[in-house]
Amino acid sequence: MKSCGLVVEYNPFHNGHALHAKESKQKTGADVVVAVMSGPFLQRGEPALVSKWARTEMALLGGIDLVIELPYPFAVQKAEIFAKGSISLLESIGCDTFCFGSEDGRIEPFINAHNILDENATKYNATIKSLMKMGYSYPTSASKAFQTISDNGDMLDLTKPNNILGKEYVSAALSNEYSIQPYTIQRVAAGYHDVTLSSEPIASATGIRKAILEEKQELNAVERYIPPATFHGLQHYVATYQTLHQWEQYWPLLKYRILVASLTELAAIYDIEEGIEYRMKEMAKQAMNFHGFMTAMKTKRYTWTRIQRMCVHILTHTLKEDMIHVNTPSYIRLLGMNERGQEYLRTVKKTLPVPLISKLSSYQDHHIDSDIRAAQVYSMGLREPYQTALMKREFEAPVIKR
Numbered sequence: 001m002k003s004c005g006l007v008v009e010y011n012p013f014h015n016g017h018a019l020h021a022k023e024s025k026q027k028t029g030a031d032v033v034v035a036v037m038s039g040p041f042l043q044r045g046e047p048a049l050v051s052k053w054a055r056t057e058m059a060l061l062g063g064i065d066l067v068i069e070l071p072y073p074f075a076v077q078k079a080e081i082f083a084k085g086s087i088s089l090l091e092s093i094g095c096d097t098f099c100f101g102s103e104d105g106r107i108e109p110f111i112n113a114h115n116i117l118d119e120n121a122t123k124y125n126a127t128i129k130s131l132m133k134m135g136y137s138y139p140t141s142a143s144k145a146f147q148t149i150s151d152n153g154d155m156l157d158l159t160k161p162n163n164i165l166g167k168e169y170v171s172a173a174l175s176n177e178y179s180i181q182p183y184t185i186q187r188v189a190a191g192y193h194d195v196t197l198s199s200e201p202i203a204s205a206t207g208i209r210k211a212i213l214e215e216k217q218e219l220n221a222v223e224r225y226i227p228p229a230t231f232h233g234l235q236h237y238v239a240t241y242q243t244l245h246q247w248e249q250y251w252p253l254l255k256y257r258i259l260v261a262s263l264t265e266l267a268a269i270y271d272i273e274e275g276i277e278y279r280m281k282e283m284a285k286q287a288m289n290f291h292g293f294m295t296a297m298k299t300k301r302y303t304w305t306r307i308q309r310m311c312v313h314i315l316t317h318t319l320k321e322d323m324i325h326v327n328t329p330s331y332i333r334l335l336g337m338n339e340r341g342q343e344y345l346r347t348v349k350k351t352l353p354v355p356l357i358s359k360l361s362s363y364q365d366h367h368i369d370s371d372i373r374a375a376q377v378y379s380m381g382l383r384e385p386y387q388t389a390l391m392k393r394e395f396e397a398p399v400i401k402r
Helices: 015-028 052-060 079-092 108-120 121-133 138-149 161-175 204-215 219-225 226-241 247-260 261-267 276-286 292-299 303-314 338-353 366-379 388-398
Strands: 001-008 032-038 065-070 095-103 181-186 332-335
Touching: 001 079, 015 032, 015 095, 015 181, 032 052, 032 079, 032 261, 032 338, 052 065, 052 121, 052 226, 052 332, 065 079, 065 219, 065 338, 079 161, 095 161, 108 121, 108 138, 108 161, 121 138, 138 161, 161 181, 161 303, 204 219, 219 226, 226 388, 247 276, 247 292, 247 303, 261 276, 276 292, 332 338
Parallel strands: 001 032, 001 095, 032 065, 095 181
Antiparallel strands: 065 332
16 A cells, blocks of 8 residues: 655644645555644644544544654654654655645755755854854744855745745655655645635634634634534534633643742753743743733744743653653554554554554653653643543543544
8 A cells, every 4th residue: 555644733624634635645646644643732832722632533534544643752843853753753654655735836946955955064054053143033044044055046935834844854854865755735725824714715724723712713713614524523622621722721830830940940941041941930920821921032033933842841841851862753653543544554564663552551661751741731721520531531542443
């Protein structure tokens, strides 16, 4: 069976995701689509709208055949490490290809960008450091640095979020000489960060979340932008747990963690650098809510996303020493599959280079401890008895089968 891998978050699964899955399958000629999906907390340092189990259900009903989890040490990370972990897992599970959505829509500029960066790595990294010392954020510095070394030919626009991630996916595959082959398709309609809901039936996940969480609209307001399975899945989640997850629910926990920790303890948290712990302490004392805290913390150098990731690591007590040996995922955690996915898994199961985990009780690993801790913290955004119910789901529930 020919397989195509997708790197996803599905926060939530929407019409654009369904189109991506369908077109990826067609473009690569795949028989089966495998999605590697972030768990409770996402790449931009946000809690997922609904649990990974609910998002797995939505994915399996939306055209995905097999869903595996991207471990926490790779999920809440900058693009390079996020991509490295994701592509490594897709290679490990035997995917022939992977396909990502991009603003460019052609694979050649991504391969060219990788080759240019590989040949000019020293100059590129030195330029990034120089620009960051001038006060630019890392993404802006990286984009500007790339412009200085590119040949201005078929140049990839690295100011675009999907192009940035795509470049890292391609680099992860080519740098490690993986057998998995890269493909891309062009994103249509809404952009990655587009916060508006257009007349088209495709909207960004950002726009959908904004309508539900910030504008307090009913789920009916986003129904035309999501498949029926997602709409009913969101309704069911709210009925079951009485809420959708967002940062404000975790603010009391975060504020407590920042205020009771010493400056030395905060400085030991992964991603906390350059004395920002002093600023965190001061702003946590003053802020009444998470949005107020973030607004006070954000600077030209420290992006909203970077600070959010720091906040997640504080919540999960992820230390710098915990992440020293993070290289590639050491296991494949299975979340769900349909019959086609199950058939595919049977064909590759005996040749997998790392353990396949379907039950937490059957495996012990330092990184999976991080996954468990993240799941427990995520459930603490709920009131009881829903909190305990979601915690139990992590340990007791079987893999989802459709």
